[in-house]
Amino acid sequence: MSATTQATVAFIGLGNMGGPMASNLVKAGFKVQAFDLSATALAQLASEGAKACASAAEAATGAEFIISMLPAGKHVAMTYTGDTGIASVINKDALVIDCSTIDASTARKVGADLAALGIAFIDAPVSGGVGGARAGTLTFIVGGSAQNFNRAQPVLSAMGKNLFHAGDVGAGQVAKICNNMLLSILMVGTSEALQLGIDNGLDPKTLSDIMLKSSGRNWTLELYNPCPDVMPNVPSSNGYQGGFMVDLMAKDLSLATETALSSQSSTPMGTLARSLYVAHQRQGHGKEDFSGIFQMFGKKN
Numbered sequence: 606m607s608a609t610t611q612a613t614v615a616f617i618g619l620g621n622m623g624g625p626m627a628s629n630l631v632k633a634g635f636k637v638q639a640f641d642l643s644a645t646a647l648a649q650l651a652s653e654g655a656k657a658c659a660s661a662a663e664a665a666t667g668a669e670f671i672i673s674m675l676p677a678g679k680h681v682a683m684t685y686t687g688d689t690g691i692a693s694v695i696n697k698d699a700l701v702i703d704c705s706t707i708d709a710s711t712a713r714k715v716g717a718d719l720a721a722l723g724i725a726f727i728d729a730p731v732s733g734g735v736g737g738a739r740a741g742t743l744t745f746i747v748g749g750s751a752q753n754f755n756r757a758q759p760v761l762s763a764m765g766k767n768l769f770h771a772g773d774v775g776a777g778q779v780a781k782i783c784n785n786m787l788l789s790i791l792m793v794g795t796s797e798a799l800q801l802g803i804d805n806g807l808d809p810k811t812l813s814d815i816m817l818k819s820s821g822r823n824w825t826l827e828l829y830n831p832c833p834d835v836m837p838n839v840p841s842s843n844g845y846q847g848g849f850m851v852d853l854m855a856k857d858l859s860l861a862t863e864t865a866l867s868s869q870s871s872t873p874m875g876t877l878a879r880s881l882y883v884a885h886q887r888q889g890h891g892k893e894d895f896s897g898i899f900q901m902f903g904k905k906n
């Protein structure tokens with residue numbers, strides 16, 4: 606085991622993603638000092654060998670890496686900066702790694718506020734979901750300097766398989782929402798195409814096979830068919846349970862829309878996909894997998 610794998614890592618936010626990610630760091634030999642508002646989540650990680658801390662500040666004290674996996678930008682800003690922030694206890698030679706999916710402008714602001722205190726920061730949002738977090742196969746999409754990207758590699762490698770350097774601070778967040786916006790558009794397009802075929806007498810499996818060998822081929826058809834019973838072991842064949850929740854897709858699409866507004870980018874398909882996912886969420890499907898958007902195009906009564 607290298608010296609780096611013995612580094613002390615503070616981990617803040619032990620939810621569906623952060624819990625298993627921190628667990629993989631413990632398994633890899635890092636000394637993990639953890640904090641979450643949930644006592645249950647904290648106790649679970651402590652039972653696996655992490656030190657349970659009473660606050661984010663206690664967790665960050667003496668750590669070489671500080672990782673956060675929190676719900677949204679306001680939680681990240683509150684954790685690090687301002688009156689409630691922990692910046693003052695962070696070692697000057699530590700690296701802060703925020704893995705949450707948040708707006709790029711907050712990531713840049715937190716990065717700049719920490720930089721003003723001499724503390725290094727990268728944004729490192731992830732792709733791969735809860736399954737990837739458990740298996741240690743996440744994709745990390747990093748924004749920050751090349752030097753800090755390199756410094757983070759031993760820690761990120763213990764939780765993921767693919768590490769990308771997208772650009773400066775904030776670039777990880779931008780790349781992540783570009784990907785998820787495209788994914789949602791592909792999912793909606795695939796769903797409506799499949800239903801059009803079904804409405805006109807085609808078998809969805811046969812149509813999927815045809816499109817997979819034709820120019821409509823895409824990730825959703827290859828690995829995540831939204832039509833029930835076309836593919837085994839995907840959420841559509843399991844009542845849209847598990848997978849990537851509509852609530853999270855709606856959140857990411859809202860971040861994409863905000864980003865597009867601030868850069869005056871034209872994203873008509875992404876904006877429409879956001880409206881469809883928000884409508885689907887409002888119909889009570891927020892906790893279901895995002896491939897369930899297929900139901901929106903379903904049978905006529």
Ligand code: NAD
Nearest residue numbers: 618619620621622623641642643674675676705706734735
């Ligand atoms: P979650 O709600 O399961 O976990 C969030 C955790 O943060 C909770 O345990 C909560 O108690 C804790 N928390 C909130 N505020 C806190 C604070 N101030 N201090 C300490 N702990 C605090 O969410 P999740 O599914 O783990 O997602 C976390 C982040 O990862 C989000 O930004 C999400 O968009 C992103 N993400 C999630 C998935 C997924 O499939 N779940 C995939 C990719 C990215």
